[in-house]
Amino acid sequence: MFFVDRLDAGRQLAARMRGFEQDDPVVLGLPRGGVPVAAEVARTLDAPLDVCLVRKLGVPYQPELGMGALGEGGVRVINDEVVRGARVTPEELEQVEARERAVLEERARRYRGQRPPLPVEGRTVVLVDDGVATGSTARAACRIARARGAARIVLAVPVAPQDWTMRLGEEADDLICLGTPREFFAIGQFYADFAQTDDSEVVRCLEQAAERVSGRHT
Structure with missing residues (x-):
């Protein structure tokens, strides 16, 4: 066992960072479980905190198979190889995109609430999740941050499989992880304590970070 809970994981990860x-970074947490971890990193780095909203586009008849991802600001990443291999029609892709875009919004x-997304153009972006399993969500998040204009992407997680750098090394400029155990089955x-993070906790983390940053400028 490495971590008591996500708060503990965030504090340990923040100490490493x-x-x-x-670099005056912007910290982006992947909802929902990555946000409490990211909040601790943002607090330690005295950086603003936001969410990196990513929605996987699943193949219609096999939703767990990702054929791409959507991000805010109209960003879309499509894996043409999967689309072709799964024989997904343009109409089917459009339907999946419309559904996931609605969830994203x-x-x-x-x-x-009414706050706009934090701008990341030309900034160092620290992407934080509570761990990496397959890496598909982290990969999409990196690509979306890059598409939004991030100058440098740091992917930071408490725990990941041993081969995670091979999977994600081309997506991020820096990879930070506290532990890469040999026996890895699930994060x-x-x-x-790996209880599901609820929406209210995500909102609370974001509001507290916004108050911290605004207090710094008053």
């Missing part, structure tokens, strides 16, 4: 505050309203096995 001291020095990154010199609803979550943005739920998490931020939750490395947490004593």
Whole structure:
């Protein structure tokens, strides 16, 4: 067992990342479980916090198979190889995109209210999740941050499989992980408490970070 809970994981990860505050980064947490971890990193780096909203586009008859991803601001990443291999028609792709775009927009309203997404163009972006399993969500998040104009992407997680750098090394400029155990079956096995993060906790983390940053400028 590596971590008591996500708060503990965030504090340990934040301790590893001291020095990154010199880059004046923006910290983006992957909802929902990555946001409490990211909140601790943002607090330590005295950086603004936001969510990186990603929706996987699943093949219609095999939703767990990702054929791409959507992000805010109209960003879309399509894996043409999967689309061709699964014989997904343009109409089917359009239907999946419309459904997931609606979910994306609803979550943005739920998490931020009236606040716009934090701008990341030309900035160092620290993407944080509570762990990496297959890496598909992290890969999509990196590509979306890049498409939004991030100058440098740092992917930081508490735990990941041993081959995670091979899977994600081309997507991020820096990869930071506290532990890469040999026996890896699921992220939750490395947490004593891996209860699901609810929406209210995500909102609370974002509001507290926004108050911290605004207080710094008053």
